[in-house]
Amino acid sequence: MDIVYLLVPLSLVLVFAIGAVLWWAISRGQFDDLEKQGETILRDPDA
Amino acid sequence: MGIAAAGLACAHCGEPVAATRPEGSRYCCAGCEYVHGLRAGVPPRAPPAPARTIETVLQVEGVSCSACVARVGSALGAIDGVSAAGLDFATRRARVVHRHDVALETLLQALGKAGYRAHEARDAEAWERAERRRSLWHLALAGFAMMQIMMFALPAYVADEGTLPWDVARLFSLASLALTLPVLAISARPIFAAAWHGVIARSPGMDLPVALGIIAAFGASLPNTFYGGDVYYDSIAMFVFLLLAARHLERRALARTAETTESLAELLPRRARRITAEGFDDVECRELAVGDRVSIGIGEAAPADLALVGPATHFDEAVVTGESAPVAKHCGDTLLAGTVNLTSPVEATVIRAGADQTLERIRTLVERAALDRPQWTLLADRVARQFATGVVVLAAAGAIAWWFIDPSRALWVAVATLVVSCPCALALATPAAFTAAINGLARSGVLVTRARALESLASITHFVFDKTGTLTTGRLRLAHVATLGRLEGDECVALAASLESALPHPVAHALATASPRRVPRARFLNAVVGEGVEGVIDGRRYRVGSARFCAALAESPVPSEPESSSPGAWLAAEGAWLASFHFEDSPRPEAARLVERLRDAGCEVVLLSGDRRAVVEPLAAALGIRERVAGADPRAKAAFVARLIRTGARVAMVGDGVNDAPVLAGAHVAIAPASGTAIAQSQADFVLANPSLEALADALAAARRTRRIVKQNLAWAALYNAVSIPLALAGVLTPWIAALGMAASSLLVVTNALRLLRPAS
Numbered sequence: 001m002d003i004v005y006l007l008v009p010l011s012l013v014l015v016f017a018i019g020a021v022l023w024w025a026i027s028r029g030q031f032d033d034l035e036k037q038g039e040t041i042l043r044d045p046d047a
Numbered sequence: 048m049g050i051a052a053a054g055l056a057c058a059h060c061g062e063p064v065a066a067t068r069p070e071g072s073r074y075c076c077a078g079c080e081y082v083h084g085l086r087a088g089v090p091p092r093a094p095p096a097p098a099r100t101i102e103t104v105l106q107v108e109g110v111s112c113s114a115c116v117a118r119v120g121s122a123l124g125a126i127d128g129v130s131a132a133g134l135d136f137a138t139r140r141a142r143v144v145h146r147h148d149v150a151l152e153t154l155l156q157a158l159g160k161a162g163y164r165a166h167e168a169r170d171a172e173a174w175e176r177a178e179r180r181r182s183l184w185h186l187a188l189a190g191f192a193m194m195q196i197m198m199f200a201l202p203a204y205v206a207d208e209g210t211l212p213w214d215v216a217r218l219f220s221l222a223s224l225a226l227t228l229p230v231l232a233i234s235a236r237p238i239f240a241a242a243w244h245g246v247i248a249r250s251p252g253m254d255l256p257v258a259l260g261i262i263a264a265f266g267a268s269l270p271n272t273f274y275g276g277d278v279y280y281d282s283i284a285m286f287v288f289l290l291l292a293a294r295h296l297e298r299r300a301l302a303r304t305a306e307t308t309e310s311l312a313e314l315l316p317r318r319a320r321r322i323t324a325e326g327f328d329d330v331e332c333r334e335l336a337v338g339d340r341v342s343i344g345i346g347e348a349a350p351a352d353l354a355l356v357g358p359a360t361h362f363d364e365a366v367v368t369g370e371s372a373p374v375a376k377h378c379g380d381t382l383l384a385g386t387v388n389l390t391s392p393v394e395a396t397v398i399r400a401g402a403d404q405t406l407e408r409i410r411t412l413v414e415r416a417a418l419d420r421p422q423w424t425l426l427a428d429r430v431a432r433q434f435a436t437g438v439v440v441l442a443a444a445g446a447i448a449w450w451f452i453d454p455s456r457a458l459w460v461a462v463a464t465l466v467v468s469c470p471c472a473l474a475l476a477t478p479a480a481f482t483a484a485i486n487g488l489a490r491s492g493v494l495v496t497r498a499r500a501l502e503s504l505a506s507i508t509h510f511v512f513d514k515t516g517t518l519t520t521g522r523l524r525l526a527h528v529a530t531l532g533r534l535e536g537d538e539c540v541a542l543a544a545s546l547e548s549a550l551p552h553p554v555a556h557a558l559a560t561a562s563p564r565r566v567p568r569a570r571f572l573n574a575v576v577g578e579g580v581e582g583v584i585d586g587r588r589y590r591v592g593s594a595r596f597c598a599a600l601a602e603s604p605v606p607s608e609p610e611s612s613s614p615g616a617w618l619a620a621e622g623a624w625l626a627s628f629h630f631e632d633s634p635r636p637e638a639a640r641l642v643e644r645l646r647d648a649g650c651e652v653v654l655l656s657g658d659r660r661a662v663v664e665p666l667a668a669a670l671g672i673r674e675r676v677a678g679a680d681p682r683a684k685a686a687f688v689a690r691l692i693r694t695g696a697r698v699a700m701v702g703d704g705v706n707d708a709p710v711l712a713g714a715h716v717a718i719a720p721a722s723g724t725a726i727a728q729s730q731a732d733f734v735l736a737n738p739s740l741e742a743l744a745d746a747l748a749a750a751r752r753t754r755r756i757v758k759q760n761l762a763w764a765a766l767y768n769a770v771s772i773p774l775a776l777a778g779v780l781t782p783w784i785a786a787l788g789m790a791a792s793s794l795l796v797v798t799n800a801l802r803l804l805r806p807a808s
Binding site: 011015018019027029 | 199
């Protein structure tokens with residue numbers, strides 16, 4: 001059971017790291033428009 | 048030869064008015080007078096006095112429920128110099144009417160004190176985006192933390208009594224605490240802030256019970272984290288997550304209603320091609336000024352309200368009128384901003400630009416309507432405000448009662464009660480429905496200028512059309528030909544049509560359409576202003592026009608003719624009378640259907656006209672209107688409406704004569720069918736931008752649907768709270784079920800209201 005003393009703090013570190021990445025992604029506008037990127041492939045290159 | 052009165056032009060066709068016309072006449076002939084009388088829009092109103100008050104639109108952040116609406120309104124209204132202020136819950140926009148010397152900073156400070164951040168709506172887009180990101184971040188953080196905390200909480204749930212070592216249990220609790228803190232500090236901060244400001248402003252919203260619930264659960268968990276015992280961090284995180292998720296979805300749904308008005312502005316092109324002496328000049332639309340000439344290609348939208356210079360084309364006016372069939376446009380016709388050129392590239396002159404153009408006016412009207420607070424909303428608001436306080440008191444009472452029954456459950460009962468109550472369903476129920484209905488109607492070309500009127504329209508029993516012209520096309524039609532000489536009626540019509548063919552008169556148009564065969568060519572045409580036309584056909588001289596004018600040619604007095612209601616014209620040849628023509632107006636094709644639909648909806652239709660009986664009777668008969676009054680002057684109309692109302696009727700006046708103040712003031716609702724250009728001046732509660740009268744029946748249906756949905760929403764909110772709060776007090780509900788129920792309830796109310804965005808099937 002001693003392993004939980006390592007794993008639980010480790011998971012916390014991981015959670016905070018993922019949270020930080022999520023914050024970065026949101027504040028950079030990655031989630032602003034989820035449709036546009038998929039549609040660009042259907043558009044003419046010059047339009 | 049008639050002598051033109053100096054400088055006086057016919058109010059209908061622009062031809063000079065002859066001195067031979069009756070004193071004070073503004074028309075060149077009886078036909079013009081008649082048609083103009085029918086078609087006259089709302090007369091232009093005097094320009095407003097120099098602006099002493101101005102209007103500012105603010106984007107307000109931190110609005111979480113509709114208690115905030117009242118709070119923002121009173122915070123702004125308390126400022127010296129502010130005459131009116133209102134907040135639209137859906138768009139989170141506040142409209143403030145204030146003296147021009149009240150600084151923007153003063154408004155923002157007042158809002159800041161009440162707990163809201165605000166900014167001018169001009170840079171709304173960037174703000175909206177930031178707000179959306181923040182809301183997503185709060186939600187994502189809470190959701191992510193919730194899942195992780197659940198993992199840490201699981202051992203405590205599944206472990207048998209005593210098998211989980213004390214120190215391992217503390218480790219899990221501490222880890223949960225570490226994850227709960229960011230949720231409370233970041234995700235739940237708006238909830239705490241709103242609750243706090245509500246307490247300070249003494250009008251607590253739904254955030255207060257929620258915040259108290261969170262604090263109570265957290266306060267109970269904190270000592271147990273270190274000294275052993277149950278912790279409720281998983282419930283806290285889940286509750287915050289569910290609440291934020293519901294609000295996030297609500298926001299997105301309400302943003303859809305706001306989009307309708309926003310998208311109106313986006314219909315305007317950003318740039319325009321101005322024609323200058325050197326050629327084309329690519330300019331921003333807002334740089335356009337009245338009198339500028341612009342060029343519009345096929346598929347392009349008009350950058351401002353324009354007068355067409357040429358050539359003739361077709362425009363798609365669906366954005367303004369809701370009517371999708373292309374509209375033919377000739378020289379001099381008005382092109383409304385945002386409407387799309389369909390057939391040929393044209394040039395046009397700017398007649399209204401910027402905030403004056405029709406599309407902008409429509410947007411202002413719709414936005415203003417959204418800020419109007421109908422009775423139902425006000426009532427719901429009042430209830431919701433006291434509701435929050437009531438829930439806190441109930442929860443406290445519940446906790447005290449359970450303290451004596453089973454102390455271990457007292458806290459849970461209090462938290463569940465605080466969380467499950469949903470004043471928000473109560474407070475959202477009406478504004479969401481109204482906003483959705485107003486935007487849905489605007490899409491089909493019915494503009495609601497006061498939300499209150501939508502409420503009144505639902506209970507209307509009598510539709511009173513205050514003008515014959517509202518139900519007719521305003522185009523003359525040849526009704527009857529009386530021959531006075533040897534020629535057949537058909538021949539007379541052909542002769543008259545030939546003489547009139549070059550004139551842009553309504554009478555000429557009616558004759559041309561009625562002419563049964565190829566018209567003979569007339570030569571030496573000579574139009575005598577205000578009298579008629581003279582010309583030579585096959586070597587014979589003819590005159591068509593007024594009786595006196597023709598009598599001079601016929602060399603005999605006017606044959607006696609029964610007095611007729613409608614305008615007429617005469618035809619004479621040298622030395623002989625030939626025929627007299629009578630014209631009448633034809634009912635609009637959809638008018639009969641409108642009357643039928645209104646009657647199916649249980650409403651009486653009344654024709655209350657100032658026209659003569661001979662005009663009113665046939666029209667009413669053709670449309671199946673039983674109750675009709677002819678020859679009513681404004682005072683008689685007002686008296687008629689007042690009498691109707693005394694008998695318990697609820698009256699809607701339909702007509703472009705809405706400027707008849709006494710009639711308008713008497714009716715419950717005023718509805719103006721309007722050409723696009725008249726929208727700006729209209730004082731009516733509803734403006735039908737859609738050229739089809741049936742839009743009126745649609746509006747009635749929409750108003751009734753709104754009433755039904757508001758009732759459903761309020762009934763649901765009342766039922767939900769009446770059932771859930773006793774259950775929570777009885778200790779049946781756990782906090783997470785309470786949280787789920789509350790979130791689902793407010794979502795249900797909002798989605799129900801959004802059904803109004805769809806046009807009626």
